[in-house]
Amino acid sequence: MQRRVSMADVAAAAGVSGQTVSRVVNGSPRVDPATRARVEAAMATLGYRMHRAARALRTGRTETIGLMVSTLATIGNSRMLQAIADAAAARGYALTVVTAAGADAVADGFARLHDQGIDGVIVLNEATVAARAVGVPDGLALVVVDSPPDHRYTIAQIDHAAGARIATEHLVCLGRGTVWHLAGPDGSYAAAQREAGWRAALADAGLTPPVPLRGDWTAASGHRAARGLPTGAGALFVANDQMSLGALRALAEQGRSVPEEVAVVGFDDVADASEYRPPLTTVRQDFEQLGALAVDALVARIAGAEPASVSLAPTLVVRVSA
Structure with a gap:
């Protein structure tokens, strides 16, 4: 079996002391740039990999962060997982994922992550509601994606209300009368913010908001809810692209053409939105940037x-559906 490359090997190759290599590995500013570059070049040539457990003993940090999420079934959550995993790896951090729904499960998840020596946790979307209700273990850094202000942690999020506003304003400008809304689930911060933005845009236009239809972020729920869209409704803002897919199917089954009879705008700009029938006008979230910002804040x-x-x-991406 091939022997693991050690700091001593790197020191010999770079012509420096073992202490200098240790300082480079630990990010110490007490190394001049030329020496640091020489050590890093030796690391790359030899294939040196930091021994995470040994470093944890020296620094008290595991260089591992946690991600807590209620479900990975939604496209938004799965895209955030990918973005956070990429951003963590780029910064030299490992990632541990915990799924938890409900306050008890979130509290247990925090405790388990703390016991594993995780340095900090990012909490995603629906799990944030439960996270706000439970105590966070001392010493566990926390960043939350989508939350009202809270002094206990840093928040990283898309401006959901602004995104809903630009989607609704676009539909209002089509002259179809009031805009209906297929909302996300009760208890979701993102869903509530998107509904608030929709209501604000209609109020500014002097239009009365109808009672929202409601789904659970899935395409199937969008299909069920959109079957309740009244005859004569000419514009529909849907709180995410998955539900929009179901809504488009429901409208097609009813013989209602999009966008000629009903204009539809979604939210997220998933990878396949341009392949919907018709291609979906939607609000784009930059998941990659949001994931990177969340990891930066946690570090x-x-x-x-x-x-x-x-x-x-967010920004509006105009395609065929509206």
Whole structure:
């Protein structure tokens, strides 16, 4: 079996002391740039890999972060998982994923992650409601994706209300009368914010908001809910693209053409949105940037900083459906 490359091997190859290699590995500023570059080149040539357990003993950190999510069945959550995993790897962190629904499960998840020595946790979307209700173990840095303000953690999110507003305003400008809304589930912060943006845009236009239809983010729920869209309704804003897919199917089954009879706008801009029939006009979330910002904020909190919360502005992608 091939012997693991050691710090001593790197030191010999770079012509420096073992202490200098240790300083480079641990990110110490007490190394001049030329020496650091020489050590890093030796690491790359030899294939040196940091021994995570040994480093944890020296620094008290495992270089591992946790991700807590209620479900990975929704496209938004799965895309955020990919974005966070990529961003964590780029920063040299391992990732542990815990699925938890409900306050008891979230509390248990926090405890298990803490016991494993995780340095910090990112909590996604629906799991944030339960996370706000439970105590966070001391010493566990926390970043939450989608939440009202809370002094206990940093928040990273898309401006859902602004995204819903631009979607609704686009539909209002088509002159179809009031805009109906197929909302996300009760208890979801993102769903509530998108509904609020829809209501605000209609109020500004002097239009009365109808009672929202409601789904659970899945295409099947969008199909069920859209069957209740009244005859004569000419515009529909759907809270995510998965439900939009189901809504388009329901409208097609009823013989209602899109966009001629009903204009439809979704939210997320999933990878297949341009392949829907018709191609879907939707609000784009930059999942990759949001994941990177969440990881950056968590790494900063692990280091003892208190980074400001961030909210990204979404954009409207106009295709055929509206």
